[in-house]
Amino acid sequence: xxxxxxxxxxxxxxxxxxxxxxxxxxxxxxxxxxxxxxxxxxxxxxxxxxxxxxxxxxxxxxxxxxxxxxxxxxxxxxxxxxxxxxxxxxxxxxxxxxxxxxxxxxxxxxxxxxxxxxxxxxxxxxxxxxxxxxxxxxxxxxxxxxxxxxxxxxxxxxxxxxxxxxxxxxxxxxxxxxxxxxxxxxxxxxxxxxxxxxxxxxxxxxxxxxxxxxxxxxxxxxxxxxxxxxxxxxxxxxxxxxxxxxxxxxxxxxxxxxxxxxxxxxxxxxxxxxxxxxxxxxxxxxxxxxxxxxxxxxxxxxxxxxxxxxxxxxxxxxxxxxxxxxxxxxxxxxxxxxxxxxxxxxxxxxxxxxxxxxxxxxxxxxxxxxxxxxxxxxxxxxxxxxxxxxxxxxxxxxxxxxxxxxxxxxxxxxxxxxxxxxxxxxxxxxxxxxx
Numbered sequence: 001x002x003x004x005x006x007x008x009x010x011x012x013x014x015x016x017x018x019x020x021x022x023x024x025x026x027x028x029x030x031x032x033x034x035x036x037x038x039x040x041x042x043x044x045x046x047x048x049x050x051x052x053x054x055x056x057x058x059x060x061x062x063x064x065x066x067x068x069x070x071x072x073x074x075x076x077x078x079x080x081x082x083x084x085x086x087x088x089x090x091x092x093x094x095x096x097x098x099x100x101x102x103x104x105x106x107x108x109x110x111x112x113x114x115x116x117x118x119x120x121x122x123x124x125x126x127x128x129x130x131x132x133x134x135x136x137x138x139x140x141x142x143x144x145x146x147x148x149x150x151x152x153x154x155x156x157x158x159x160x161x162x163x164x165x166x167x168x169x170x171x172x173x174x175x176x177x178x179x180x181x182x183x184x185x186x187x188x189x190x191x192x193x194x195x196x197x198x199x200x201x202x203x204x205x206x207x208x209x210x211x212x213x214x215x216x217x218x219x220x221x222x223x224x225x226x227x228x229x230x231x232x233x234x235x236x237x238x239x240x241x242x243x244x245x246x247x248x249x250x251x252x253x254x255x256x257x258x259x260x261x262x263x264x265x266x267x268x269x270x271x272x273x274x275x276x277x278x279x280x281x282x283x284x285x286x287x288x289x290x291x292x293x294x295x296x297x298x299x300x301x302x303x304x305x306x307x308x309x310x311x312x313x314x315x316x317x318x319x320x321x322x323x324x325x326x327x328x329x330x331x332x333x334x335x336x337x338x339x340x341x342x343x344x345x346x347x348x349x350x351x352x353x354x355x356x357x358x359x360x361x362x363x364x365x366x367x368x369x370x371x372x373x374x375x376x377x378x379x380x381x382x383x384x385x386x387x388x389x390x391x392x393x394x395x396x397x398x399x400x401x402x403x404x405x406x407x408x409x410x411x412x413x414x415x416x417x418x419x420x421x422x423x424x425x426x427x428x429x430x431x432x433x434x435x
Contacts, residue, residue: 003090007330009355013089016358021082023361023416031406031413032071038408039064043424045431046407049393054401066145066404073141077133084129089354095332097121098347111178115346119170122350145404147254154252161214173199174346181345188345189319193312208242208261208268218245218270226281230269233285237292237385242268250274255403258284260291278402283395286386293381299374314356321355322348364416371419376429389430396423 003010042055088094101117138155142148176199180191203211212218221227221244230244241260249256249272256275261268269288279287294300321327322345328334331351383389400407400423407423414422421429 004330009327009330012355013358020361027413034410045424045428063404067406092332116174150252189315193315217248229281229285244269246273279395282391286392287395289382289385290378293378318352321352372421375420393430
């Protein structure tokens with residue numbers, strides 16, 4: 001198979017993929033260089049904070065070494081991922097898979113089975129590549145720094161559950177999209193967008209009670225000081241949830257977090273058991289106050305108001321691209337007599353999504369800027385509801401220390417790669433609020 005290197009679609013894919021790869025390599029090296037220079041220094045903004053005492057010389061050294069080892073693992077992972085992505089296109093892997101599946105006459109007559117098999121097979125190379133890096137990360141890197149509690153049995157069962165769950169979800173989506181593509185050839189983009197949005201909402205509803213428990217155990221938060229204070233906070237903010245739950249995160253990792261899950265009446269608040277061990281009740285209240293800030297300030301609703309129309313716009317663009325025969329032929333696809341139109345439309349969607357991924361780095365900073373603005377507002381809300389920013393500041397400092405997160409990433413790096421403000425930026429903003 002010979003690519004048409006003069007075709008605009010091929011040019012966009014190759015140029016976008018190469019530019020994205022080079023940009024990420026440059027950004028990661030800038031971050032690594034800055035870490036070598038500033039890794040042993042406590043930023044000025046943190047020096048007058050009592051909790052910053054956890055950043056002693058040994059901890060700063062450990063943070064630097066941990067971040068460096070993640071960087072050294074990223075280098076071969078990203079290079080091989082880049083080579084694989086380019087090679088699959090250059091050597092015609094996708095057209096070959098499509099043609100091979102089409103060679104089975106009984107599949108050609110079954111749009112759903114045809115598309116389902118293609119969608120599975122084209123993802124196998126990337127999955128195979130990710131396995132050794134995932135194993136090294138869990139059983140070598142994360143264990144070395146005291147994070148991973150993963151066992152071979154847990155890892156294998158997680159992988160098996162993930163594959164089965166992925167196949168089920170993929171089958172449902174493929175069936176719905178195939179049905180629409182075969183029956184609504186001129187305006188399928190509207191219905192497919194509606195299906196994607198509806199499916200996302202359904203997942204949000206069923207995830208807390210049916211999907212998450214497949215991987216972790218969730219127990220109601222025990223009676224005590226912490227539960228009393230958290231319930232007082234929920235009452236003060238008028239937040240109605242399905243309950244406060246503790247997740248056995250330490251079964252796999254000592255990293256800590258807290259999150260909301262669910263939608264409507266199924267909303268529940270989940271605290272990692274590691275988080276409860278690391279923070280005081282007042283600090284946990286402040287951290288949860290931040291998360292409640294996103295809810296009370298309607299950040300999720302506002303983002304959905306942007307993303308939902310954008311979903312239809314993006315799907316319409318994908319629809320237009322999928323109607324262009326040049327998109328298929330430029331990547332080595334040839335129309336085969338008897339092949340269902342839905343199969344080609346799905347391939348068109350996949351190729352169009354490849355083009356988007358190749359150039360998505362352009363809009364990543366815009367998304368990051370919006371996300372960081374929301375984080376500042378949620379911090380401000382937490383300060384208002386708790387009466388002081390001190391507990392949130394100390395909680396953020398402890399979390400940064402316990403998770404061995406970088407203290408002073410370069411601004412250009414955080415601009416492209418961070419969805420949250422850095423610890424120093426958040427502490428500085430909270431101090432200004434206090435004044």
